[in-house]
Amino acid sequence: MSGRTKQAIPSTPRVISPSPTPSEQDGTGQDGYSGPMTRSAARRRLATPLPVEEDIEEDESPELSRARTRSRSPIDTRKVAQLSPRKTSRMASSALQPIAATAATTTAIATPNGSTGEKAPETNGHLSPPTPSLYYGWSWRDFSRSPSPLGLIPIHRHWRTFVHKHEVPRKALHVSIGFFVVWLYLSGTQTYSVCPYLMGALIPIAAVDVVRHHYQPFNRFYVKVLGALMRESEFSGYNGVIFYLLGAWTALYFFPKDVGVMATLLLSWCDTAASTFGRLYGRYTPRLRRGKSLAGSSAAFLVGIGTAVYFWGWLAPTKGPFPGDENFMFTGTLRLPQLLADAVGLAPAKATISGGLALGVMSLWSGFVAAASEVVDLFGWDDNLTIPVLSGLGIWGFLKVFG
Secondary structure, three states, X not given: OOOOOOOOOOOOOOOOOOOOOHHHHOOOOOOOOOOOOOHHHHHHHHHOOOOOOOOOOOOOOHHHHHHHHHHXXXXXXXXXXXXXXXXXXXXXXXXXXXXXXXXXXXXXXXXXXXXXXXXXXXOOOXXXXXXXXXXXOOOHHHHOOOOOOOOOOHXXXXXXXXXXXOOHHHHHHHHHHHHHHHXXXXXXXXXXXXXXXXXXXXXXHHHHHHHHHHOHHHXXXXXXXXXHHOOXXXXXXXXXXXXXXXXXXXXXXXXXXXXXXXXXHHHHHHHHHHHHHHHHHHHHOOEEEOOEEHHHHHHHHHHHHHHHHHHHHHHHHHHOOOOOHHHXXXXXXXXXXXXXXXXXXXXXXXXXXXXXXXXXXXXXXXXXXXXXXXXXXXXXXXXXXXXXXHHHHHHHHHHHHHO
């Protein structure tokens, strides 16, 4: 045994973890000594781990040290700033609480390697997406006829096709106002005598609409009673009846009798035709802008032509004249302005058309202004206001030049 050399046992190399353990930090590792410790103290030490402190070497660049620190940290302790939405009204925020709760429960889809991939599609509690203006406060776009969601008005859920999709009660009211205007004309009522009644209905309806936006229980009662005549976008927006009355009042108050009556009829019948045929066949035709298709505009154009032929070609000549008809702007004759006739070398007799040809030109122009005013987006205002105003301006300006 004395001749044999005793081989030394190699020491086990010590492996240091990139992130120091709590035992290394408080000096209780292999090089330190840990005294007796009760079980409760051990549980408290394990439950509250000490923060990781890493020494940055002098020859290490700040970029590498920052990347190294982030890679070693099991949890990113930085707080991510949350996105704060714009302030909404008390009624809109309370009405959208179920929507926000549903969106908040949306989680990410986990990938096999443990990381998160694309987020799951968010749901808002409706069957179709609501408008952005419904969430982020008031804007001029609240006046526009944006796509209506589903889920706010109870009757729209029970009558999805009859009330929500095709809006039959709303369209019936829309069309009936045109026939009411015809009845007023046949009774000899003057346009200036109708304006006080329109304003008398506009003020209380607008006041009620403002009140319901500030008092949610009243708004629920309001939509429960009149929900069949409303779009669900009007739950948090303003009722289209307000702009209908305002547009009709503007047309009848500022324009001559025939122009004002024609503008109101175009609002009643052309807008309904554009909405109906646009919903039915708009998917098969090119889209002119958001919510407006060639099918709807073509329907408005054709109905506008028929409305002009009906009023100026049959109703006014056969049932009239009534008081005020002597102030009609269109009397069956159209002529080129004298300056334009002289420029092209036409005699006054040849620069004038009358009869069926003049009625045809006037009808085509009426159909064009009806379709154009239905398509145009004027500051996002509701087309119940823009159609009669723009149509009246178009017809009035045309007759000022050629009438």
